[in-house]
Amino acid sequence: MKRFILKSKSRIALLCALLIGAAFASKLMFGKEEAAVLLLVAASVLGVAPIVIQAIEALKVKVVSIDLLVTIAVLGAFVIRNFEESAIVTFLFLFGAFLEQRTLNKTRSAIKELVEMAPQTALKQNKDGDFEKVDVDEVDVGDVLLVKTGAKIPVDGTVLSGEGYVNEASITGEPLPVLKEKGAFVYAGTILDNGTIQIVADRVGEDTTFGKIIELVEEAQDSKSKVERFIDRFARYYTPAVLLIGLVVGAFTRDLELAVTILVLGCPGALVIGVPVSNVAGIGNGAKNGVLFKGSEVIGEFSRVDTIVFDKTGTLTTGVPSVSEKVYYGDNIEKALLYLASIERESDHPLAKAVLKEIGNAEFLPVEGTAVFKGEGIVASVDGHRVAAGNLALMEREGVKISQKAREDIARLEEKGNSLVMAAVDGELKILMGVRDQIRPGVKENLINLKKMGVKDFIMLSGDNKGTVEKVSRELGLTEAHGNMLPEDKADFIRRLTDDKGRVVAFVGDGINDSPSLATANIGIAMGRGTDVAIETSDVVLMNSDFSKLPHALGLAKATARNMRQNIYIAVGVVVFLLAGVIFSEWMNMSVGMFVHEGSILAVILNGMRLLRFKLKKKI
Numbered sequence: 001m002k003r004f005i006l007k008s009k010s011r012i013a014l015l016c017a018l019l020i021g022a023a024f025a026s027k028l029m030f031g032k033e034e035a036a037v038l039l040l041v042a043a044s045v046l047g048v049a050p051i052v053i054q055a056i057e058a059l060k061v062k063v064v065s066i067d068l069l070v071t072i073a074v075l076g077a078f079v080i081r082n083f084e085e086s087a088i089v090t091f092l093f094l095f096g097a098f099l100e101q102r103t104l105n106k107t108r109s110a111i112k113e114l115v116e117m118a119p120q121t122a123l124k125q126n127k128d129g130d131f132e133k134v135d136v137d138e139v140d141v142g143d144v145l146l147v148k149t150g151a152k153i154p155v156d157g158t159v160l161s162g163e164g165y166v167n168e169a170s171i172t173g174e175p176l177p178v179l180k181e182k183g184a185f186v187y188a189g190t191i192l193d194n195g196t197i198q199i200v201a202d203r204v205g206e207d208t209t210f211g212k213i214i215e216l217v218e219e220a221q222d223s224k225s226k227v228e229r230f231i232d233r234f235a236r237y238y239t240p241a242v243l244l245i246g247l248v249v250g251a252f253t254r255d256l257e258l259a260v261t262i263l264v265l266g267c268p269g270a271l272v273i274g275v276p277v278s279n280v281a282g283i284g285n286g287a288k289n290g291v292l293f294k295g296s297e298v299i300g301e302f303s304r305v306d307t308i309v310f311d312k313t314g315t316l317t318t319g320v321p322s323v324s325e326k327v328y329y330g331d332n333i334e335k336a337l338l339y340l341a342s343i344e345r346e347s348d349h350p351l352a353k354a355v356l357k358e359i360g361n362a363e364f365l366p367v368e369g370t371a372v373f374k375g376e377g378i379v380a381s382v383d384g385h386r387v388a389a390g391n392l393a394l395m396e397r398e399g400v401k402i403s404q405k406a407r408e409d410i411a412r413l414e415e416k417g418n419s420l421v422m423a424a425v426d427g428e429l430k431i432l433m434g435v436r437d438q439i440r441p442g443v444k445e446n447l448i449n450l451k452k453m454g455v456k457d458f459i460m461l462s463g464d465n466k467g468t469v470e471k472v473s474r475e476l477g478l479t480e481a482h483g484n485m486l487p488e489d490k491a492d493f494i495r496r497l498t499d500d501k502g503r504v505v506a507f508v509g510d511g512i513n514d515s516p517s518l519a520t521a522n523i524g525i526a527m528g529r530g531t532d533v534a535i536e537t538s539d540v541v542l543m544n545s546d547f548s549k550l551p552h553a554l555g556l557a558k559a560t561a562r563n564m565r566q567n568i569y570i571a572v573g574v575v576v577f578l579l580a581g582v583i584f585s586e587w588m589n590m591s592v593g594m595f596v597h598e599g600s601i602l603a604v605i606l607n608g609m610r611l612l613r614f615k616l617k618k619k620i
Helices: 002-007 009-028 033-060 066-079 083-117 209-224 230-253 256-266 269-288 296-302 312-316 333-344 350-359 392-397 404-415 443-452 466-476 487-499 512-520 532-537 549-584 590-613
Strands: 121-125 131-135 144-147 156-167 178-180 191-203 291-293 307-311 317-328 367-373 377-382 385-390 419-425 428-439 457-461 480-482 505-509 523-527 540-542
Touching: 002 009, 002 033, 009 033, 009 083, 033 066, 033 083, 066 083, 209 487, 230 256, 230 549, 256 549, 269 291, 269 296, 269 549, 269 590, 291 296, 291 549, 296 523, 296 549, 307 312, 307 487, 307 512, 312 317, 312 428, 312 457, 312 466, 312 505, 317 350, 317 404, 333 350, 333 367, 333 377, 333 385, 333 419, 333 428, 350 419, 350 428, 385 392, 392 419, 404 419, 404 428, 428 466, 443 457, 443 466, 443 549, 457 466, 457 487, 466 480, 487 505, 487 512, 505 512, 512 523, 512 532, 540 549, 549 590
Parallel strands: 307 457, 307 505, 457 480, 505 523, 523 540
Antiparallel strands: 121 131, 121 144, 144 191, 156 178, 156 191, 291 540, 317 428, 367 377, 377 385, 385 419, 419 428
């Protein structure tokens, strides 16, 4: 029976809500007082059953839990026949447990999604030299595998032959595909955008980088779920103290009514209700303003953050390469742009897509005699003209003359972290474009606001190269920046910050590769348009990937944590006042005490509701 009741807590909470609603309807709409009392009693008894069981189980292992505190509050309400309070307290507690379990289930589903995203099959070379499709679990270190265009690479390995562009966003987070040739290392879970390669398996199964991502997420989530809430710790000391005071007073005075009065008035209904009210109001304000908090524990921890670590791509930057600057040389530029667009239309490279987007609608011309130079660009004939589109190496191959001004422009764009796209017509340079993943608008101003709110350090971790990372860091004025980092490197870095240096760290990211860091940090913050795994693994979600919501989220967390403390002070202060009045004065009785007691409940509710109107004051 115990197991059945505990498994049915969510259904019991729903039934309690229906009974409470029916009770108020009977009383207010139909004037049926007796029916309302019976319904509230039923809701109280039904709702307190799993709470009592959990309190007893905790006592068996010498733990005074919040369940015992709630049980005492309900029994006290029964003694004074305040069935409304007993029913509402049990429902609120069960509903809070339901929300907590739902959040845990969602984070567990993140691991399931990661596992489903891992490669399931591979083309393995057999003894005859042919390739056959096998389960990825059947691949051993040293096996030779074939990977075709569009397929996921099944293991961490080294390219034996062939070449192609690999999308490594799932590991490094970077949007630009990387050219992989003989001798290059490839990661499991990445995608071969084009080409065909043969690889030798170096790491398989759980030893792959993708496997380690899953393992890191599991470990971090398990450790997080064991963190105790404040009220549980408080209840360990407060509940025994109230019980002891009641027993001592009863033993010395021989006054059973006085002892019961102490126990009833000592039950902190305002504490049980006040903290959830603050949390619900804070979470409600966040949802209204595009910030999703996943529970009360998240809010308390987030309010203490002193270090924020950022992924670069998709977080501080837009995650989509675009043309940041363009320079034209000579005349007939419109024709040159049309030629460039006609050539780039035939490529699926992200740089080509950025160029086409910048040029906009164009009447494409036929392209003939296309020659592709790997890592350099394309040369073709367009409208009778020889057109070269690519980088500086291609221009030099084509013998294109680069003027001093053009070289200065090239150096300037490269200094800003741009990838270059150049176009020459009949050996004459016409177009120079700088393409890069650009910083999100307003990020620098938001970082200034966060610093004024108490964040001491801003750190960027990225899979991108060191030069690009340092340029972004300088532009934003970050404390530290580290490039060429794999997911496990990021997670280790964050672990050192939290364990060795005692920092309270928030990590902000959006990709699958960010999930270990999101789970390892004290607070994981996901951009709402990021991957489902990152969102599920995180503690806070910025909806619509709006970076400007981050200061609001931190400000709201601090306000909510402050509001919770205020409600705790009110609740405990009123209880201390009531107990002192019962013991040391003659005017305090149960009726007066309950009036003050109910007043304290109303006070914490009204105080908590203030959070619904919270708005971040502009710091700049």
